[in-house]
Amino acid sequence: MVWGNPPPPMALPRRTSTSSVSSSGSSRVSSPSLTPLDSSAALILVHDEETQSPFHLDSDDDNEDEDSVPQFDVHRTSTPPLSPSLVFLYLLVPYLKLGAMFLPHTETPLNYGLPSLFVFALLAAFARQLLYMLSRYTRSAELEDVVLDLLARGRGKERRRSTIRIIARAGIGGLRALLATVYLRESVHLLLPLLLNGTSLTLRLGLTSIFILVVAPISFAQSLGSKRIVYTTWLTLATYIIWLTCITYAYIHHMPLENAGWLRTGTFWQGPVTIAFAFTSSSTLSLYTSLRGSHQPVTTAKPSKFRSFELLSVLSVILALLLTLPLVIFSADPSVPETSTAPRYSVLSIIPVLNATTLLLSIPSLIVTVPSLPVTDRLRCSTSFPISKILLLVFVTILALVPSRISAILSDILLLCALTSTYFLPAVLHIIAHFFERPLTILTPRNAQSREGRSGPDELLLRKERALQKKQFRKRIVWDLGVWLLLLGGGAGFVAAIGRVLGTW
Numbered sequence: 351m352v353w354g355n356p357p358p359p360m361a362l363p364r365r366t367s368t369s370s371v372s373s374s375g376s377s378r379v380s381s382p383s384l385t386p387l388d389s390s391a392a393l394i395l396v397h398d399e400e401t402q403s404p405f406h407l408d409s410d411d412d413n414e415d416e417d418s419v420p421q422f423d424v425h426r427t428s429t430p431p432l433s434p435s436l437v438f439l440y441l442l443v444p445y446l447k448l449g450a451m452f453l454p455h456t457e458t459p460l461n462y463g464l465p466s467l468f469v470f471a472l473l474a475a476f477a478r479q480l481l482y483m484l485s486r487y488t489r490s491a492e493l494e495d496v497v498l499d500l501l502a503r504g505r506g507k508e509r510r511r512s513t514i515r516i517i518a519r520a521g522i523g524g525l526r527a528l529l530a531t532v533y534l535r536e537s538v539h540l541l542l543p544l545l546l547n548g549t550s551l552t553l554r555l556g557l558t559s560i561f562i563l564v565v566a567p568i569s570f571a572q573s574l575g576s577k578r579i580v581y582t583t584w585l586t587l588a589t590y591i592i593w594l595t596c597i598t599y600a601y602i603h604h605m606p607l608e609n610a611g612w613l614r615t616g617t618f619w620q621g622p623v624t625i626a627f628a629f630t631s632s633s634t635l636s637l638y639t640s641l642r643g644s645h646q647p648v649t650t651a652k653p654s655k656f657r658s659f660e661l662l663s664v665l666s667v668i669l670a671l672l673l674t675l676p677l678v679i680f681s682a683d684p685s686v687p688e689t690s691t692a693p694r695y696s697v698l699s700i701i702p703v704l705n706a707t708t709l710l711l712s713i714p715s716l717i718v719t720v721p722s723l724p725v726t727d728r729l730r731c732s733t734s735f736p737i738s739k740i741l742l743l744v745f746v747t748i749l750a751l752v753p754s755r756i757s758a759i760l761s762d763i764l765l766l767c768a769l770t771s772t773y774f775l776p777a778v779l780h781i782i783a784h785f786f787e788r789p790l791t792i793l794t795p796r797n798a799q800s801r802e803g804r805s806g807p808d809e810l811l812l813r814k815e816r817a818l819q820k821k822q823f824r825k826r827i828v829w830d831l832g833v834w835l836l837l838l839g840g841g842a843g844f845v846a847a848i849g850r851v852l853g854t855w
Contacts, residue, residue: 351569432640438662440574440637443583445474446590447712448532448627451705453659453677454597458621463678466622467671474629474775475667476832480776481634482659483829484783491639494518500782518722522705525771526632526666527742530716531749533538534561535757537706538750544699555751561710562747569717569743570736574640579715586711594673596697601680604699618762627765628674629667630772717742742766777837784830 419428458466481493488499493630498520502511538557545553571578600606638659723738749760 377660377665428538430573430640432575432637434641434657434662436575436580437641437659438666439580439583439587440633441631441663441666442670443587443712443715444631444633444710445629445666446673448529448709449538449624449630450590450670450674450677451593451708452624453628453674454680456619456621456624456681458678458681460679460682462622463625463682466625467675467678470622470626470629471667471671473836474631475664476836477773477776478634478663479630479660479666480780480829480833481801482638482663484776484779485635485638487783491635493522493635496635500779520773521767523720523723525764525767526716527746527758528711528749528767529632531746532757533709533713533716533765534558534746534759535750537561537710540702540706540709544702558747558750562743562842565710565713565717566740568711568714569739571714571718574636574715574718575647576718582711582714586708589704589708589711590673591706593701594676596701596704597680598676600697600701601676616734618765621736623765623769625678626773627768629670631770632716632768632771636719658726717746773836777833777852780829780833781837784826 409718481496484496485491488496490496490499494515498511502514535558538554538561541557542554568578568582571581641657641659641662717739720739720742723741725737725741729737752760
């Protein structure tokens with residue numbers, strides 16, 4: 351392919367060879383596709399034989415409009431096109447669940463709690479931005495597609511792709527199913543102390559069955575765009591805000607914030623680690639794809655900045671930070687007076703109800719986004735019921751009823767998996783994409799400058815491309831530095847935490 355006129359930078363393919371045309375001896379350079387049609391061209395674009403569709407690294411060009419990026423195939427995702435307000439909602443609510451509600455009970459000093467809160471909020475936004483850029487880099491709508499593109503791309507790797515796809519889907523689905531299990535179990539244990547004979551196994555079994563029957567019809571929705579899921583998610587946000595108001599009222603009036611209904615978690619649920627878990631999320635890329643696929647009327651006006659996924663992501667992290675900041679302060683100075691008056695304790699009985707409601711109504715959005723279980727076509731066609739989701743709800747119910755010792759191990763596993771998928775996995779994928787794969791580059795024939803007649807425009811284009819790559823290279827240094835700090839610094843603490851957990855088990 352030959353460039354006669356200066357193309358926009360985003361028209362470049364995602365990967366090309368890094369050597370010049372005259373010096374490269376690889377089979378790719380010797381292919382017929384590399385033969386220039388115009389001998390006076392100074393820049394030659396080399397296509398990778400395995401490249402499915404061209405796409406640029408990321409939005410390094412500050413002047414680039416995000417809407418100029420080629421659209422994803424939204425129909426391949428589990429999430430339909432969503433409005434910016436709904437995307438913002440689904441980006442925000444994962445931060446206001448179990449991790450945030452557990453913070454008042456951790457008793458973390460402020461000199462540890464406040465720095466940890468700001469650091470992990472920043473790391474969560476950084477890791478989410480990494481996934482966003484990887485999604486654009488690979489033009490993949492789901493996390494499993496990103497992994498497949500980086501680890502098993504090209505012809506002759508069907509078996510590897512199939513294996514990696516199964517592992518990726520199992521990991522994604524297992525994390526969300528385990529999260530739903532912990533939500534269900536915690537919601538039951540929060541309400542048991544408010545009932546007579548709250549330690550009864552029969553009562554616990556009955557309450558678990560009632561809760562799963564309540565969330566089952568909502569969980570049968572097709573996607574996150576379903577009205578049932580949307581209304582339920584808005585309701586969880588409202589119950590969290592009411593719960594935070596009650597917690598603030600209890601703290602101001604010196605009421606005890608302890609609640610015996612919280613399940614005894616594993617040894618890893620302490621202080622800063624719980625704060626790190628509060629900023630984990632299990633779904634990001636599908637939301638970006640849904641935002642890109644939402645309806646955009648044809649107009650010459652400049653698109654609204656609120657359609658930018660980057661802006662929505664940053665705003666969601668900032669709002670989550672503001673909504674969890676009081677909890678860290680309350681955790682540092684829990685009030686347990688002996689002279690609390692009786693009427694004030696009525697607020698304390700509302701707090702666990704709001705806790706349980708928020709966690710329980712968060713289960714359907716998790717079940718909807720779990721990849722379908724491998725069910726035979728005959729069984730799927732024989733009934734109109736969603737067999738995969740029914741089996742998943744049964745599995746979640748069984749895990750929610752396991753003994754406390756096993757549930758503590760499951761909570762530790764959940765914590766480690768959530769931290770890995772949120773903070774470390776994006777960093778590892780970034781390193782694979784940009785350190786082990788061939789980078790984007792421009793090929794310049796050595797004799798391009800000696801050609802007559804067309805040397806002026808070619809030289810101008812060459813300077814522009816070199817200036818653009820230099821600008822992108824500086825930004826890449828900043829991102830690579832952050833990725834390595836996240837991977838190496840966090841990895842040391844991660845390994846130490848695993849050793850501690852295994853030693854306790």
